[in-house]
Amino acid sequence: MSSETMLEVDSLVRSFGGLVAVDKVSFKVGKGQVLGFIGPNGAGKTTTMRILATLDLPDAGDARIGGVSIVDYPEKARRLTGFMPDYAGVYVSTTVAEYLDFFARSYGIQGAARKKSVEGIIEFMGIGDLRDRQVESLSKGLQQRVALGRAIVHDPQLLILDEPAANLDPRARIEFRTLIRELAADGKTVLLSSHILTELSEICDQVAVIEKGRLLATGTVQDILRGLRRHRILSLRLVSRNENIERFLFEQPGVLKVHDAGDSGRYQFEFEGDDPAQTALLQRLISAGFPVLEFSAHDAGLEDLFMKITEGRVQ
Amino acid sequence: MILRAPEPGVNGRLDRLSDLLSPIVVKEVRQMVRGREFNYSFSLSIIAGLIVAFVAITYATTGTGDSGARIFAALMACLSLVGLVVAPLGAFNALRNERMERTLDLVTVTTLSPLRIVIGKLTAQAVKLATLFAALAPFVGMSFLLGGIDFPTILYSLASLFLWSLWACAAALFLSCISKSRAVSALIFGAMILFLFFLLGASGMGVYMIRSFAPGPRGFGPGLGTPFTRGAGSLLWSFASMVLVCGVTMVNLILLAENRLLLPTEDRSTALRIGFFAQFLLIIGMAVYPALTLPSYPVYQFASALGGLGGLHLAAVALFSVTEELDLSRRIRQQNRTAGWRRYLAIFRPGGAWGAIYVLAQMALFLVVGAIFLDTNTANYTWLVAICAYICFFTGLPAWAGRMMAKRHFKPFHLRAGVLLLVPVMALLPDFLVYLATGDYGGLYSSRHVLDPFRTISAWRDLTTAPFHFLSFGLGVIGVATYLMVIRMGQRAWMPQEPTNDTAH
Numbered sequence: 001m002s003s004e005t006m007l008e009v010d011s012l013v014r015s016f017g018g019l020v021a022v023d024k025v026s027f028k029v030g031k032g033q034v035l036g037f038i039g040p041n042g043a044g045k046t047t048t049m050r051i052l053a054t055l056d057l058p059d060a061g062d063a064r065i066g067g068v069s070i071v072d073y074p075e076k077a078r079r080l081t082g083f084m085p086d087y088a089g090v091y092v093s094t095t096v097a098e099y100l101d102f103f104a105r106s107y108g109i110q111g112a113a114r115k116k117s118v119e120g121i122i123e124f125m126g127i128g129d130l131r132d133r134q135v136e137s138l139s140k141g142l143q144q145r146v147a148l149g150r151a152i153v154h155d156p157q158l159l160i161l162d163e164p165a166a167n168l169d170p171r172a173r174i175e176f177r178t179l180i181r182e183l184a185a186d187g188k189t190v191l192l193s194s195h196i197l198t199e200l201s202e203i204c205d206q207v208a209v210i211e212k213g214r215l216l217a218t219g220t221v222q223d224i225l226r227g228l229r230r231h232r233i234l235s236l237r238l239v240s241r242n243e244n245i246e247r248f249l250f251e252q253p254g255v256l257k258v259h260d261a262g263d264s265g266r267y268q269f270e271f272e273g274d275d276p277a278q279t280a281l282l283q284r285l286i287s288a289g290f291p292v293l294e295f296s297a298h299d300a301g302l303e304d305l306f307m308k309i310t311e312g313r314v315q
Numbered sequence: 316m317i318l319r320a321p322e323p324g325v326n327g328r329l330d331r332l333s334d335l336l337s338p339i340v341v342k343e344v345r346q347m348v349r350g351r352e353f354n355y356s357f358s359l360s361i362i363a364g365l366i367v368a369f370v371a372i373t374y375a376t377t378g379t380g381d382s383g384a385r386i387f388a389a390l391m392a393c394l395s396l397v398g399l400v401v402a403p404l405g406a407f408n409a410l411r412n413e414r415m416e417r418t419l420d421l422v423t424v425t426t427l428s429p430l431r432i433v434i435g436k437l438t439a440q441a442v443k444l445a446t447l448f449a450a451l452a453p454f455v456g457m458s459f460l461l462g463g464i465d466f467p468t469i470l471y472s473l474a475s476l477f478l479w480s481l482w483a484c485a486a487a488l489f490l491s492c493i494s495k496s497r498a499v500s501a502l503i504f505g506a507m508i509l510f511l512f513f514l515l516g517a518s519g520m521g522v523y524m525i526r527s528f529a530p531g532p533r534g535f536g537p538g539l540g541t542p543f544t545r546g547a548g549s550l551l552w553s554f555a556s557m558v559l560v561c562g563v564t565m566v567n568l569i570l571l572a573e574n575r576l577l578l579p580t581e582d583r584s585t586a587l588r589i590g591f592f593a594q595f596l597l598i599i600g601m602a603v604y605p606a607l608t609l610p611s612y613p614v615y616q617f618a619s620a621l622g623g624l625g626g627l628h629l630a631a632v633a634l635f636s637v638t639e640e641l642d643l644s645r646r647i648r649q650q651n652r653t654a655g656w657r658r659y660l661a662i663f664r665p666g667g668a669w670g671a672i673y674v675l676a677q678m679a680l681f682l683v684v685g686a687i688f689l690d691t692n693t694a695n696y697t698w699l700v701a702i703c704a705y706i707c708f709f710t711g712l713p714a715w716a717g718r719m720m721a722k723r724h725f726k727p728f729h730l731r732a733g734v735l736l737l738v739p740v741m742a743l744l745p746d747f748l749v750y751l752a753t754g755d756y757g758g759l760y761s762s763r764h765v766l767d768p769f770r771t772i773s774a775w776r777d778l779t780t781a782p783f784h785f786l787s788f789g790l791g792v793i794g795v796a797t798y799l800m801v802i803r804m805g806q807r808a809w810m811p812q813e814p815t816n817d818t819a820h
Contacts, residue, residue: 057579074580089418093349105338106425
């Protein structure tokens with residue numbers, strides 16, 4: 001394992017009766033990286049996260065957090081991990097400061113260190129005004145903030161966040177995203193799941209796609225897309241519609257399919273080739289006298305990737 | 316970063332002192348003082364105390380000099396309501412809410428172990444009880460001043476009530492861990508309320524307060540005596556024996572609750588088995604003590620005490636130990652590594668059918684103790700043997716057969732359900748078949764009733780059952796054989812497995 005690897009998941013398997021919820025899932029996450037765990041409902045995300053948080057035991061396989069096995073040394077692994085499940089988990093008749101204080105005590109932080117830790121979290125999360133408010137009376141967004149504060153109160157190296165942005169309004173989501181990026185910048189490794197793919201694409205350094213318990217792909221969105229299809233989608237815009245362009249494009253090496261986008265002079269075509277081949281194609285278009293206004297590669301997003309990967313590949 | 320300066324003075328010192336306490340206690344007490352339940356209990360206790368004090372004053376002016384006893388009885392009734400009903404229900408709710416709101420998961424991923432969580436919850440209830448007891452302390456003091464009751468009696472009575480209240484809280488904590496389902500939990504909660512009120516009514520405490528104002532003699536003492544107190548007049552000895560019984564059973568309730576809260580990554584069966592073994596020794600002690608100290612103690616009473624309590628204990632232990640998982644995860648195996656002095660605890664370990672060995676060892680002890688005090692040719696002794704025989708048969712047979720039929724599909728839960736189902740089926744089926752065949756249900760004991768453990772054991776000393784004794788022992792032999800086969804299966808599962816390609820990788 002490289003010294004920069006914070007989380008290494010190795011062939012995790014977990015079954016419930018006849019249902020294999022997690023099937024030989026393996027991936028790695030480096031220190032300070034944010035990995036988005038994506039997949040449809042029932043894909044095995046939460047089960048994997050619960051295993052990593054030592055709330056469940058795998059039937060086979062292991063995972064190491066900072067080199068510590070979650071199977072052999074769950075107590076040590078817990079000290080390195082902050083877990084935030086998909087529910088806030090608040091107590092009645094407890095203020096924000098008391099709530100954080102309780103979890104700091106539960107992690108064995110005592111005396112001045114505990115005070116410092118709780119005050120530091122309150123400051124970092126920007127919830128100073130709420131310290132004496134009852135946690136249960138806060139909005140969902142603020143409860144999520146407090147819950148994130150709880151997960152990092154013992155300064156863990158790895159954060160496991162299960163659907164942290166669920167049920168949040170757009171403003172709360174943006175604020176939450178900023179907090180996570182700040183934590184990553186602070187060297188914390190973050191593993192988070194979400195159904196909001198646009199959300200993940202903005203936070204995550206890499207993604208892991210899981211469906212029916214099987215990990216389908218890991219890496220950056222672009223890397224995975226490149227691995228999935230050897231051809232790229234190119235967009236071309238001419239000053240006006242040109243009847244010869246389609247025939248010209250078909251004659252070029254690497255061009256697979258051309259879509260006419262209508263009267264506006266826009267065309268999309270699938271192209272198999274690398275960057276120099278793409279440059280050469282542009283040069284040939286200009287040399288041939290086509291009045292090119294725009295020429296660009298279509299930037300596929302996480303949603304494209306998700307749809308591409310999870311469309312029934314695993315039965 | 317702007318930090319708040321540490322609080323100076325008493326608050327700061329108290330805060331630092333609170334580091335010595337369990338975080339659960341700190342949290343629970345904080346929540347408690349803001350909660351309605353505690354405030355209502357506290358206010359009602361004070362009001363009840365004031366009413367009793369008002370009545371006491373009227374007695375003091377016109378009374379006979381023993382009104383203190385009646386006042387104390389009334390206060391004990393109030394405290395019993397708080398200690399045996401309100402506090403246990405509070406304990407039940409505290410842990411149930413933690414499970415329902417799923418905050419328990421958040422706590423268990425910290426460094427707090429389930430044992431510390433349960434003890435913390437119980438300690439919080441002890442703090443609550445102590446506060447409520449303290450609220451009534453001035454009124455209790457008044458009952459002493461009014462006469463009719465001595466100070467040691469007051470002290471022992473309060474201490475006994477406090478201990479049994481804690482015991483009830485520990486039982487409530489265990490009950491709250493039984494199911495995660497809201498419906499089942501609500502059902503248990505309702506049943507608990509009914510049971511506690513029934514207990515209170517059956518023990519006469521409910522009407523005690525009213526009756527206490529009527530003239531007449533009153534007797535006090537720690538009550539809830541144990542067989543240890545038989546023949547020993549000392550109040551202190553009586554209290555000490557009660558503390559022992561209460562303490563051992565309470566520890567086992569705590570360990571049971573802990574086991575229910577454990578994550579799959581943990582196994583604390585060893586501690587639980589040691590706790591239950593201590594309880595078994597206590598049962599033996601309770602049976603043996605009067606036989607040793609009282610020369611005219613009837614042997615059948617000794618056999619009844621040992622067979623009744625010991626048999627129930629063995630049946631419960633066998634139900635859970637023999638049906639346990641034979642093979643354990645790598646993590647649990649690692650936890651139970653045999654190194655140093657721990658190797659001597661092997662018999663208390665989970666997995667590898669050690670549970671069956673544990674039960675057989677206790678049965679052997681049970682029969683050896685019986686043989687020391689009873690003639691082995693008498694019905695009293697063979698009764699003890701029959702109890703063991705039935706336990707072996709009804710727990711061993713389903714555990715072995717279930718594993719033989721479908722090892723992968725039968726989990727401990729299924730095997731336990733099988734045991735619990737087999738007993739009534741075996742007890743009722745022969746009579747039912749006879750009724751179907753002949754249309755007549757004779758009701759007289761006959762050979763077919765040998766399969767009914769309750770009927771056979773309860774009628775063991777009757778001559779009518781004597782001809783069929785050998786059948787009961789036959790069932791016992793089958794039971795022991797199935798135990799041995801389970802042990803063989805367990806030891807095989809426990810053996811280190813040759814690495815396959817997957818595991819080697």
